[in-house]
Amino acid sequence: MFHRLGHFVVRRAWWVIGAWLIAAVAIIGSAPALTTNTDQAAFLPKHYESIQAADVQQKAFPSDKSPSALLLFERTDGAALDANDQAAMDKVTQGLADKKIPLVEQVLPVSDQTGSYSKDHKYAMALVAIDKSKMQQPEYTDAAKKIREDGKELAAGSNLKFQVGGDAATALDQKESSDKAGILIGLGTVVIILLTLGIIFRSPIVALLPVVSVIIYSLVATGLIGFASDWFGLKADSSMSQILTVVLYGVGTDYFLFLMFRYRERLRAGDNRKEAVANAVGRVGEAITSAAGAVVVAFAVLVLSSLGMFKALGPSLAIAVGVTALASVTLVPAILCLIPQKVLFWPSKAWQREPSNARFAAIGRTVGRRPAGAALVSGLVMVGLAIAALGYQGTFDMAGSAMPKDKESMVVQNTMIKAYSAGAADPAHILLTSQNGNKIDVAGLQGYVNDLGKVDGVAAAALPTPDRGISKDGLTVDVTVVLKDQSTTNKAIDTIGKVRTVAHDEAPAGTKAYVAGTTSVLKDINTAMAHDYSLVFPIAAVLIMIILGLLLRSVVAPWYLMASVGLGFGATLGATTLVFQDFKGESGLMFMLPILIYLFVVAIGTDYNILMIARLREEAREGRSPREAASQAIRHGGPTVAAAGFILAATFGTMLLAGNTMMSEMGFSIAIGIIIAAFVMSMFFTPALTALLGRRAWWPGHGDVKGHGEEPTQLVGTTMPPEPVGRH
Incomplete structure (x- = not known):
């Protein structure tokens, strides 16, 4: 089959190249843009408790303005905050509220009554609510950027150092870091390919060929991924573009080398240019497509994953590798057969003679003589x-791991951990809902709250206040639970498991408890990962073995x-x-x-x-x-x-x-x-x-x-x- 394909490509080379160019223009011109999702909860199926809890929270408290940004204040000299500093902080928070920044719903001032101050009074925080329905829109991070810029202007001239953290600021820093990383990775990848191929083949044209080819078919791959994401509602995370870049260039160069080494070998064996291309496709085409098949199968199996990030990543990479393999046995050979070998390998003449491959010949002799050793x-x-x-430990701090530690949102997060209870910046929420239509007696929940507060790893548990945490119909209440550890740590995840047990078992008669919050989401992600390990790994292995069996x-x-x-x-x-x-x-x-x-x-x-x-x-x-x-x-x-x-x-x-x-x-x-x-x-x-x-x-x-x-x-x-x- 691949010999016949090779014959067709060399006879219809311009047709093949033209078809790829037309496909690239048509697909990229009509494909929807790739979007990313930074909301971890969006990656989980609906049957997990944290997602059900989020739905309950949204229905019971639709107008609840939960904080999306944290304003952290401290003195520039490190001293405790005083009355003058309180006035300066009020100026900042009121000034931000008066500016009516788009999507900003509420700016809560610094107050002793709301626990804004750290125990040593050196730090104070104010909370900002931003419309979370726009979390995946550029306006969400634009709001965080505007808060940061305007807040620094309002704090200028005072003794205060002003910084912004929280979800919105983290998303902003993550986006900026991701954009920078994408540029560095793309440039680094191209430079490595050009230098390495230039050294191996001593030819600038050979070095450029895979880069030019990848540019053409990456447009096709990116467009097809955009269509697939749009049609099937796939939700990619922020690392998608960088991984795609590396896979397209890396795997594309791999398959180019598979073909190029064999093409050069056939030229040395006496084939003319077109014969060499056709025979190269015939001899390595099966290896390329089988190798690509194994990769595509392994990636495609991720559609069985419980997590949306893998459901998007797997098919996207499968499409990218599939397009790469197709281009490697059609587009690349078509280009090769049109370029005279003296031009292709210029200025080197080493392609005309077979090297001794002394190192590899020596390795081959050693393995052949002593295979057991x-x-x-x-x-x-x-x-x-x-x-x-065996010493592997998993961690779930995706935001902290996705950007440098000196980013402002990371500095705020680390300062909050030191200045307050580590879990204070991101508490868990127990949503207690009535199952019999009777309003919940909030005063009667004190014993329930005390039981939650006694859970090992919990710093504090608090009843809702009359103006916050009780739904309008009185059928749902929100009990806040502050953990001793940062919300993304393994200790916090272990603690939330215990909190769930107590919350469910001790819930008053006629009610049902749901545990919400970041740590609850991560607990469910951990469970989903265990499911994926037991399902995705063996299925991918079996399918790859079938491909190997058919090939061999x-x-x-x-x-x-x-x-x-x-x-x-x-x-x-x-x-x-x-x-x-x-x-x-x-x-x-x-x-x-x-x-x-x-x-x-x-x-x-x-x-x-x-x-x-x-x-x-x-x-x-x-x-x-x-x-x-x-x-x-x-x-x-x-x-x-x-x-x-x-x-x-x-x-x-x-x-x-x-x-x-x-x-x-x-x-x-x-x-x-x-x-x-x-x-x-x-x-x-x-x-x-x-x-x-x-x-x-x-x-x-x-x-x-x-x-x-x-x-x-x-x-x-x-x-x-x-x-x-x-x-x-």
């Missing part, structure tokens, strides 16, 4: 790193290939745990990191396994013994895997430029996972095991026997002589 050593490296994964016509090979990838996953998580938890001292890794590592390392790591095992099978079909086939596969396939692995790892490594913990953890973990997949798993472990198993690796098929599953390599209408055995 190679498998043991590479396996022990992965097992050793995987043991460190084997039942045996997929098992040890997936086992090696599983070791790679454990080693990746272990290495990341060592670097960020043990060396850097982070309290934990982002909670979604294991599933991202699994998907990227399993899917993309399988790419290199597929490329190497496909080359090994090709060498075996030439009549070589299993050990010699492994040796030759490493010699000829090693440079491709090494180059592709290095570029893809480096492109993911550009996420470290984002300057925030979440992107740094993601970039490092996927980069190290790809390095392990390319340089440990595919270069040593997989070929060594295949050499040890011999022909049993292909059971029950005959994948290593010439003639089984092969297509002729000649172009229709040509009289190409058969390639001599051993010539590559």
Whole structure:
């Protein structure tokens, strides 16, 4: 099939290029723009308690102006706030209220009666309510920016330092940080690709080719993702654009290298330009599409996730990789066959002669002679790193991890934790609702509130006041519970579980309790993640194994290939745990990191396994013994895997430029996972095991026997002589 596709592309090259350009213009011109969602609750299904609680809260208190921003005041000299400072703070809060900033509903002043002051009186906070129905609109963060700018102007000339934190300010800082990170990652990725390909091929045109190609088909991919997000209501988080950039350029360059190395090899074997392109597509097209199929399946399985962020991320990346694979066997070959090789490889002439590949030949000989030792050593490296994964701890502070620590909203958050109870800035809410139509006796809830206050990890629990926390019909009341720990910590999540138990079990007769708030949402996300681990992981593994079985016509090979990838996953998580938890001292890794590592390392790591095992099978079909086939596969396939692995790892490594913990953890973990997949798993472990198993690796098929599953390599209408055995 791929030989026929290669023939079609070289004969209709301009048609193929024109079709891609027309598709890019048409799709991007009509596709809806990609939007992101920063509301964690929006990522959960409706059956979780925190979402049900939010619905109850909205219905019972539709006009409740819950704070979206925190105004933090302190003296510039660090002294306690006095009466003059109170007057200055009143000037700021009243001035902000008078400005009638769009979406700002209420500015509550600093007051001793409302607990605005810290215990040492060095800090004071005021609360600002912003219309939360506009949370995902630019106007929401614009309001936070205006509050920040106007508040600083109003505080000028006083002894006060004024800062803005809270949800709206966090969303503003996160957006600005994300935009900056996107630019850095995009530029870093392109520079790495240009430099690396320039060094490998010593040609500026070859270096530019994948970048130009990606620009064309990324427009198609982005447009299709926009349509899919719009049609199916997918909700992406703020990291989507950066991940898409890296995947499109990284995976696109990978597949370009798969094709380019084989194209150059066919030129050296004596093919003319069009023959070389067609034969390159014919020989690696199956490996590219199978590798892409594994990635697409792994990502697409995320539609089964309970979390909206993964439901959006998975299909989006699946679309991106699918488009990349299609372009790699159509658009890229069409461009290649139109460029004379002397122009393509200019100014280098090294493409005309086959290098000795001395390093990879030496590695191949070592693995071929001592496959047991190679498998043991590479396996022990992965097992050793995987043991460190036992120390993994998850953390849920997405806002704090998504931007640098010196951002104003993060400074406010950390100051609030030190100055007040750590959970004071973001308390939990127990929504007690009547089930029998009778109004709730608020005074009679004191015992219930006392029980909540006694829960280990709770700092305080308070009854609602007559003017706040009681619905108009008297059928719902809001009991505020302040936790001792910050709302996003694991301790707070453990505490909220205990709070739920007491809230449900001790609820007065005729009422039902719902626990709302950030910590309650994170508790449900934690539960949803456990569900996803038990569902997504095994389904993705089974589907990838089926793809491997179909590619290799084997039942045996997929098992040890997936086992090696599983070791790679454990080693990746272990290495990341060592670097960020043990060396850097982070309290934990982002909670979604294991599933991202699994998907990227399993899917993309399988790419290199597929490329190497496909080359090994090709060498075996030439009549070589299993050990010699492994040796030759490493010699000829090693440079491709090494180059592709290095570029893809480096492109993911550009996420470290984002300057925030979440992107740094993601970039490092996927980069190290790809390095392990390319340089440990595919270069040593997989070929060594295949050499040890011999022909049993292909059971029950005959994948290593010439003639089984092969297509002729000649172009229709040509009289190409058969390639001599051993010539590559």
